Amino acid sequence: MPTNHSSGEHSGNPIQPDTESLKAGYEMSDVNVVNVIVFLGGLFGFVLIFYLFCFGMGKVINTALEKQDGPVDKWHQPGIFAGALNDGGKRENLASTTEMQQKELQAVTQQFPNPRLDTDDGNQATADLHAKEDLLLEHYSTAPGEAGIRIPIERAMELIVAKGLPVAAAVPSEHLAGDVTPKVQAPLTSGFARTGYELETIEAREQKMNYGKAEAAAHPEK
Incomplete structure (x- = not known):
């Protein structure tokens, strides 16, 4: 049965390797530089086109969102929505969800009137007081x-x-039936009670001061 294969090609006979390459133990022919350059150029062009496409899509999406937000006025400040700057309502680059939530919380906190609820169980507010x-x-x-x-x-x-308290002149008075002379007792504490948060803060401050004093004593100025 006739075939279209040329003699010596795919006819069941293996192709013999180059004699020089076989003796040297490695390929003697050069790499096809043109094909490598074409591949790298195509890859670079694809990446560049993909980047320009993503950049353009981002611009289109940001423009649509800015139009949806509407103009900036006293009711719609640029810092209210997530990812906004204070320069005319321009949007920032994409940020993490936690960062955006913190910015939203700060914006709402600054605009919400007093009194405000504490976010840390009142520890910092009590310490400040x-x-x-x-x-x-x-x-x-x-x-x-x-x-x-x-x-x-x-x-x-x-x-x-040292001076004593001023004592008013005693005025004689008649005690009626059932009257009881009040007795003043000293308070059980000398002031307000410190919270655990304050005690930890004070202890950390004292440790830092003691460390600074120890460092100064160990390395005196010459």
């Missing part, structure tokens, strides 16, 4: 519109112990 009380009770200060200077509470207690 006690810190302000410490500044007021432990240091000298003045108040606008009031005469005189506020002194620390420890100094005030020392002055009271």
